[in-house]
Amino acid sequence: MEKGRGVHDMGGLEAGPIDRESQHAFEWWEKRVDAMLVLLSGKDRKLITVDELRRGIEELGPGAYENMSYYERWIHSITHALLEKGILSSDELGRKMAEVESRADGSA
Amino acid sequence: MSDTGGHDAGHDHDHTPPPDSSEGLGHYNVMEIAVRELLIDKGILEPGQIRAAVEAMDSRSPEGGAKVVAKAWVDSEFKARLLDDGTAACASLGIEMGPTRLAVVEDTSEVHNVLVCTLCSCYPRMLLGLPPDWYKSREYRSRVVREPRTVLREFGTELPDDVTLRVHDSTAELRYLVLPMRPTGTEGMSESELAALVTRDCMIGVTLPGVPA
Structure with a gap:
């Protein structure tokens, strides 16, 4: 990577052929992440901007950026922004994630 | 996408979301929930709002953009307004751009326009729905600003050498839509027949509108 160029900043770089055919079907959780951003950034709430979403994504290191899927990067960045703004605390997020996981395990 | 859980398989055309409580939830899936x-x-959010927002997004497709393009082809007064202020012209058709502004870029016999978002995936989603995977890919974002003619050739689009190619890099606030040239041989066609010739890819600028048989 060129010095000073972020991992997201790929305009003009060399790259291989474009895969025009592959199209994954969006999973429901991916659509919900998209909807969450639309709602949180909309004029009724204005809790997060698209630029803040982008900043959170652009701050991912090259390894994480490349290894995460598109909406994984989004939910990571939305969550990061909500924590940064104090809308969520890391404690309550941790507890809620553990609860969701145990619910999922319980039904398996 | 292998670690996000395969619990949605088979639900692509089903509007009932699967229950959240499913085995093998990935880390980010859990985070979303x-x-x-x-x-x-x-x-901060009300139950049901997410679902409503997903349904609104699912209802958007390239048909919205095609309607705008076909109207511009038959109505020169609308076309002038569309090129002057795309946001307002679309609003007059009931298509709201939300927090973004729309700039419509017109193809002519001298200039061909192509859209990209090199930094992420900004796209005129209110007019075209969600972007195709290739639009978000490293390959497209990297190369279309460097060798647009070669990229267009991969999409089967060969432009004469004397046509100027303009690549527009979208931003969070400003989205573009390509207004392609109306194909020759379509003089007698109705607005809805014309709209059927306008594909997603030609409004991104990587292909040209279909020519009627």
């Missing part, structure tokens, strides 16, 4: 539930607990 947790954040959503916390936002509802705090009264």
Whole structure:
């Protein structure tokens, strides 16, 4: 990577052929992440901007950026922004994630 | 996308979301559920709003953009307004751009326009729905600003050498839509027949509108 160029900043770089055919079907959780951003950034709430979403994504290191899927990067960045703004605390997020996981395990 | 859980398989055309409580939830899937539930607990989101927003997004498709292009082809007064202020012209058709502005770029016999978002995936989603995977890919974002003619050739689009190619890099606030040239041989066609010739890819600028048989 060129010095000073972020991992997201790929305009003009060399790259291989474009895969025009592959199209994954969006999973429901991916659509919900998209909807969450639309709602949180909309004029009724204005809790997060698209630029803040982008900043959170652009701050991912090259390894994480490349290894995460598109909406994984989004939910990571939305969550990061909500924590940064104090809308969520890391404690309550941790507890809620553990609860969701145990619910999922319980039904398996 | 292998670690996000395969619990949605077979639900692509089914509008009933699968239950959240499913085995093999990936880390980010769990994060989405947790954040959503916390936002509802705090009264920031209401139950049902996410679902409504997903349905609104699912209802958007390139047909919206095609309607705008076909109208511009038959109505020169609308076309002038569309090129002057795309946001307002679309609003007059009931298509709201939300927090973004729309700039419509017109193809002519001298200039051909192509859209990209090199930094992420900004796209005129209110007019075209969600972007195709290739639009978000490293390969497209890297190369279309460097060798647009070669990229267009991969899409089967060969432009004469004397046509100027303009690549527009979208931003969070400003989205573009290509107004392609109306194909020759379409003089007698109705607005809805014309709209059927306008594809997603030709409004991104990587292909040209279909020519009627």
